[in-house]
Amino acid sequence: MRVAEIAELTGTTVRTVRYYHSLGLLPIPGERGGWRDYDLGHVARLSRIRWLVQAGVSLETIRRVLDEPEATGVERIDDAPAAGAAEARSAAGSVVEDLAGALAAVEDHLAEVTRQRDMLAGLLERARTGSTVSPMSPRMAAFFDRLEQAAPDEATRCAVRKERDLTDLACYRGQMPPEAEFLFVDPDPRYDAESLALYSQDPAELSDAQIEQRARAMVSRLEARLTSEHLAALANSVDTEAVQALFRLITTTGYPDTRLTQTLEREFLTAIDRWRPSE
Structure with missing residues (x-):
């Protein structure tokens, strides 16, 4: 049969058949009368290729599976001559590994x-629901929606937006502890x-004592x-390492102020230890 016929019979395209030829997956048949003559063996192999492709198996894995026919049936392995039994079982193991890898990928x-x-x-x-x-x-x-709308001036609104952007970043990176909902x-x-x-205050203009006071006030x-x-x-549920990672992220952005970030981290970690019930 011609290439168009084998393609139609196996539910694929002429272009795909030729692509499989180029990869060495499907043998190129001999010619008869100036055109390639595909036989039932080609149909069977192409059907198996398409079947494995539909299962999500990569073409490279399909090549190995099809090139190790001994691995396709236990009876054939058991019936193999003693000299070839070990090689057949090795081939079977290789196919199992390939298919297991394909399944894991899927x-x-x-x-x-x-x-x-x-x-x-x-x-x-x-x-x-109209949520952001x-x-x-x-x-x-x-x-943040509520605070942006209620901000008395643009400077405060800008500070709220920056805090919102920082929270967005932490959530996107998966570094916002779930306990932060509180x-x-x-x-x-x-x-x-x-x-x-608090948002109306520029931390850069605060003294160290005021920074300490603001951090304690937040706690x-x-x-x-x-x-x-x-x-x-x-305190029992929070992961203190996650809290520390969050503050490291905040420090990396440089917002709102390194002094405030470091002081807040210290105050919150101290508070978490204080909230934990004594043994």
């Missing part, structure tokens, strides 16, 4: 596609006003909102 891809699907579903839901589409949680986004409260006029007052605000039981649970 499973990894499936996991990634599942993750993307879940992300898109979450983003779609947020878009439908962002790597940060809806609660965090709502907090820092972003639901609508609370008093808390929002206090937050805006105290959290302690005032949560019960001792909540603080203990928070």
Whole structure:
């Protein structure tokens, strides 16, 4: 049969058949009457190639699988002469490894596609409800939306946006500890006003003593909102190494101020130790 016929019979294209020839996957048949004459053996091999491709097996792996026919059946291995039995079993093991690797690759891809699907579903839901589409949680986004709208001047609004950008970056990089949700409260006029007052201050203009006072005030605000039981649970669940990694990221950006970042890190780590119930 001609190339167009074998392509149609196996559900592929003439171009693909020729591509397999170029890779050495499919033997080139002899000619008859000036055109290549494919036989049933070519059809069977091409069918197997297409079958393995549809299973997600790479062409390189397919080459190894097809070049080791002894590995396709246990009976053939068991019936092989003693001199060739070890070689046949080795070939079978190689095919098993290749197919196991192909399966692992497909499973990894499936996991990634599942993750993307879940992300898109979450983003779609947020878009439908009018929430900001962002790597940060809806609660965090709502907090920054609220403060931006309530900011009394452009300088304060700019500071809120920078903090938002930093939070976005940390969430995108996966470096925002889940416990940080406690820092972003639901609508609370008093808390929002206090937050805006802090954003209105330029840390670069504060003295070291004022930096210390501001850092302690931020920890105290959290302690005032949560019960001792909540603080203990928070301290027990938080990964202090993750907290340190977050502050290293903040330091790398240079915002809002290195002194404030370092002082906040120290105060929060000290507070976490203090919140943990004594043994």
